[in-house]
Amino acid sequence: MRIRVEACGVCHSDSATIERGTADDAQPRVPGHEVVGRIDALGEGVEGWQIGQRVGVGFLAGEDGSCPSCRQGDSVNCENPVITGMNTDGGYAEIMLAEARGLVRVPEELDAAEAAPLLCAGLTTFNALRNAGARAGDVVAIHGLGGLGHLAVQFASKMGFHTIAIARGADKAELAMQLGADRYIDAKAENAAEALRTLGGAKVVLGTAPTGEGMSEMVAGLAPRGKLVVVAVPGDPISVKAVDLVFGGRSIVGALTGTVADNEQTLSFAGMQNIRPLVETFALDQAQVAYDRMMRADVRFRAVLVMNHDKAGVNA
Numbered sequence: 001m002r003i004r005v006e007a008c009g010v011c012h013s014d015s016a017t018i019e020r021g022t023a024d025d026a027q028p029r030v031p032g033h034e035v036v037g038r039i040d041a042l043g044e045g046v047e048g049w050q051i052g053q054r055v056g057v058g059f060l061a062g063e064d065g066s067c068p069s070c071r072q073g074d075s076v077n078c079e080n081p082v083i084t085g086m087n088t089d090g091g092y093a094e095i096m097l098a099e100a101r102g103l104v105r106v107p108e109e110l111d112a113a114e115a116a117p118l119l120c121a122g123l124t125t126f127n128a129l130r131n132a133g134a135r136a137g138d139v140v141a142i143h144g145l146g147g148l149g150h151l152a153v154q155f156a157s158k159m160g161f162h163t164i165a166i167a168r169g170a171d172k173a174e175l176a177m178q179l180g181a182d183r184y185i186d187a188k189a190e191n192a193a194e195a196l197r198t199l200g201g202a203k204v205v206l207g208t209a210p211t212g213e214g215m216s217e218m219v220a221g222l223a224p225r226g227k228l229v230v231v232a233v234p235g236d237p238i239s240v241k242a243v244d245l246v247f248g249g250r251s252i253v254g255a256l257t258g259t260v261a262d263n264e265q266t267l268s269f270a271g272m273q274n275i276r277p278l279v280e281t282f283a284l285d286q287a288q289v290a291y292d293r294m295m296r297a298d299v300r301f302r303a304v305l306v307m308n309h310d311k312a313g314v315n316a
């Protein structure tokens with residue numbers, strides 16, 4: 001399928017493509033896996049899609065169908081996945097190609113620049129939260145209030161969890177409450193694990209801040225049978241006292257994105273519940289600026305390239 005791109009989010013995972021540069025023999029790739037656009041031309045034999053239809057392309061856009069994970073129906077953990085912007089060209093472009101099986105239906109009511117980050121950051125947090133085993137009313141803490149965390153707080157709140165936002169600094173309290181948190185814990189000023197324990201402990205802590213040390217501190221704040229669900233990928237290790245795991249049956253697990261069907265549910269839930277990312281938009285020729293600022297964590301909260309930026313009347 002040929003897609004006329006309207007918007008593409010700039011995600012930290014893009015660094016894997018961009019920093020690879022031309023150092024190895026791999027073909028250079030157009031980065032970008034948070035793509036929203038319209039079908040511009042149908043590939044031969046494609047059925048079920050129309051020209052002009054609004055679609056998205058996320059991180060995982062195909063699987064081999066034959067590896068052990070795929071044979072067990074777990075295509076998210078495919079050993080040979082199609083990854084947009086890594087082994088196929090992505091959405092830092094006006095036009096891109098994608099396989100029909102990797103497309104996500106995007107509701108018309110969602111703004112392209114706001115829908116784009118939902119396809120990766122949104123899907124990751126939505127799926128991790130809904131699959132973590134917590135029930136309505138349970139204490140669920142979101143550790144980190146950046147690109148992933150600010151979406152996770154909204155999802156957790158709308159899923160009916162007793163939602164705790166944890167970040168560093170008093171200045172984030174107001175935003176956390178605006179996003180729907182029931183309580184904000186300033187990890188600079190108080191011991192976050194202790195604060196969670198006074199609430200009975202968290203059934204789930206979602207680790208969205210890229211700090212192994214910070215995630216490690218959360219384990220002692222889990223309720224019995226509680227889970228630390230890791231979605232950020234810090235460079236430093238997570239270290240944990242076995243006693244915190246064994247006595248209370250606590251666990252630490254990772255969660256990776258989701259399928260195209262999960263992605264359609266992410267968009268539909270966000271649409272219904274009025275969940276939106278906070279975005280800063282950039283024109284396509286400002287992609288390097290957007291990328292550099294994202295890497296410096298200098299974007300509130302997701303950077304998005306908008307292809308008809310000037311016509312749209314928005315400012316970078």
Ligand SMILES: [Zn+2]
Pocket residue numbers: 011012013014033059120121
């Ligand atoms: Zn991403």
Ligand SMILES: [Zn+2]
Pocket residue numbers: 063064065066067068069070071075077078079080081
């Ligand atoms: Zn596979």
